[in-house]
Amino acid sequence: MLVPATAGHFETSLLVLGAVLAAGALVSGLAHRSFLSLTALFVVAGFLLGEGAIGVLHFPARDSFVTDLATVALIVILFRDGLEVDIEALQEHWHLPLRKLVLAxxxxxxxxxxxxxxxxxxxxxECFLIGALLSPTDPVLSAAVVTDARVPRLIRHSLNLESGLNDGLALPVVLALCRHARTRR
Known part of the structure; x- marks a missing residue:
C-alpha cells in the first residue's frame, strides 16, 4: 500500500500529481504535433519532482501499489495495442514485423x-543483458510514432505489432542471462 511519510505530505503529493496531470493535458496537443512523447515528459516530471531532484513526491519503487499500478498500466497499453492490430495487413505484410523481431x-x-x-x-x-534489456521497442514510448498519421500506415502497424511482441521474446533471454550472471558469482 502506498503510504506517504505524513498526512500533510499525502495532500502535497496529490496536489502535485494533479498539477502534473493538468499540465500534461495542456501540453498533450503540442506533444502530438511534435516528436515529444507525453510519456517521456511524464517520466522527466516524475524524476524532477521525485527523489531524483526536488523530492516533493515520495513513492517507493518497490511498493506493492506502485508495482500493481505499473502492471495494470502495461496490461491496458498492450491490450489497446492488440486491439489495433490489423489482421488483414498482418497477413499481407507479415515480413516487416518478422524482420524486426528476428533480425533487427x-x-x-x-x-x-x-x-x-x-x-x-x-x-x-552483463553486457549482453544490457543489450537484451535495451533492444526491444517500448510500446509506451513508441506510441507517439505509432499514432502519428504522417508515418505510413504499414510502418505504424509493423512497429505497433513488433513493440507488443518483442518484450515476450526478450524475456527468456533476459532471464537466462540473469541466471547465468547469478551462477557465476
Whole structure:
C-alpha cells in the first residue's frame, strides 16, 4: 500500500500529481504535433519532482501499489495495442514485423552489448543483458510514432505489432542471462 511519510505530505503529493496531470493535458496537443512523447515528459516530471531532484513526491519503487499500478498500466497499453492490430495487413505484410523481431532486435542487442563492453568493465554476460534489456521497442514510448498519421500506415502497424511482441521474446533471454550472471558469482 502506498503510504506517504505524513498526512500533510499525502495532500502535497496529490496536489502535485494533479498539477502534473493538468499540465500534461495542456501540453498533450503540442506533444502530438511534435516528436515529444507525453510519456517521456511524464517520466522527466516524475524524476524532477521525485527523489531524483526536488523530492516533493515520495513513492517507493518497490511498493506493492506502485508495482500493481505499473502492471495494470502495461496490461491496458498492450491490450489497446492488440486491439489495433490489423489482421488483414498482418497477413499481407507479415515480413516487416518478422524482420524486426528476428533480425533487427538481436542485431541491436549485439551492437549494444559490444558498445557496453567497450565503454565499461562489465562482463560479457552483463553486457549482453544490457543489450537484451535495451533492444526491444517500448510500446509506451513508441506510441507517439505509432499514432502519428504522417508515418505510413504499414510502418505504424509493423512497429505497433513488433513493440507488443518483442518484450515476450526478450524475456527468456533476459532471464537466462540473469541466471547465468547469478551462477557465476
Amino acid at each position: 532486435m538481436p542485431l541491436t542487442a549485439g551492437i549494444v552489448a559490444v558498445a557496453a563492453k567497450l565503454l565499461t568493465n562489465l562482463s560479457w554476460t
